[in-house]
Amino acid sequence: MSFxxxxxxxxxxxxxxxRYGYQHIGLTTGGPMDEHAFCWANWLLENEMNMAQIEITWGKLILKAHEPTIIALTGADLKAKLNDQYISPWTTYNISKGDILSFDSPVQGLRAYLAVLGGFNVKDSLGSIATIVREHIGGLANGEPLKEGDLIPFSPSSENHLKRVPKWAIPDYGAPLSLGVMLGYQQDSFSKTALDTFFSTQYEVSQNIDRMGYRLTGTPISGALNGIISEGIAYGSIQVPQDGQPIILMKDRQTIGGYPKLGCLSALGASRLAQRAPGTSVSFFPMEIxxxxxxxxxxxQVVLG
Structure with missing residues (x-):
């Protein structure tokens, strides 16, 4: 009864x-880097929205099914195969006992999401299954990523459940990326020239990206503050360190930080960024909350009902 x-x-x-309610003791939230793809995967299977999935970054994962189930696959195109047949994301598939699911390197996007009907049966840690490697919490054990030989349990099902995400809801991860920014209360520490520079510059996703944050490279921006007293940090916050290169904080961000913050992306905006690999260009525009x-x-309304 497992993969x-x-x-x-x-x-x-x-x-x-x-994992919510523990940032005051230094535990970050974790969770899916791409909420859009995660939610649609559970929607396809009519799962509860909090049911755990496998987040597959960069691919190369191979799984063997020990029981039948139905899966939903969303997010990046990682050249997935069911046995020897290529399968596309944003739809469901019936899985039989003995089937092999494999993922190669990305064609488009960076992270794929694999859900099963009824979710994975994994014990939670402090109310969540979310894996946070740095904090040694979640996942199958001690915050470890999946490793060879792991068994990921689920309840078997032989239902026939074929469903596909509507075409209008499927993102184009190769399209130009422009993200809205809600300016924060520290915006006054940045001059009009600095803000104009930020909103008129094409930044590039650097090689230095992970689940903690995305470092960008481009025309530096500077503010009046070299640092601040460390304070709580929101998902999607845009920190500006002394080198003037923005850092966008993601799901596994630290809970506090001492760099001034220009503003913040929305969760859906950060989800779009999470599917972009190093070398991708990204621009920003001001957005009201x-x-x-x-x-x-x-x-x-559409996905959660």
Whole structure:
């Protein structure tokens, strides 16, 4: 009643919606880097939205099914195969006992999400299955990524459940990326020239990216503050260190930080960034919080019902 990990891939982790209520003791939230793809995967299977999935980063994961089930695959195209047949993301597939699921390197996007009908049956840690390697919490054991020989349990099912995400909801991860930024209370420490530079510059995703943050490279921006007293940090915050190169904080971010923050992406905006590999160009535009709230409201109405 499980998937066996034949090869663990570059970075494959179990993630649910995240671990909330513990940032005051230094535990970050974790959770899916791409909430859009994660939510649609559970939607395809009519799962509860918090049911855990496998987040597959960069591919190379190979799984063997020990029982039948139905899977949903969303997010990046990692040249997935079911046995010897290529399969596309954003749809469901029936899995039989003995089937082999494999993932290669990315064609488009960076992270794929694999959900099973009814979710994976994994014990939670402090109310969540979310894997946070740095903090040794979540996943199958002690925050470890999936490794060869791991068994990921689920409840078997022989149902026929074929469903596909609507075409209008499937992102194009190769399209130009422009993200809305809600300016924060520290915006006054950045001059009009610095803000104009930020919003008119094409930045590039650097090689220095992970689940903690995305470092960008481009025209430096500077502010009046070289540092601040460390304070709590929100998902999607845009820190500006002394070198003037923005850092966008992601799901496994530290809980506090001492760099001034220009503003913040929305969760859906950060999800779009999470699918972009090093070398991708990204630009920004000012966005009011009401616009972000409206976008989220519409998304939740469609996906969460």
């Amino acid at each position: 066996e990990v034949i090869k663990p891939g570059i970075l494959s982790t179990l993630q649910d919606w995240g 009401e616009q972000a709230e409206a976008e989220r409201y519409l998304f939740d």
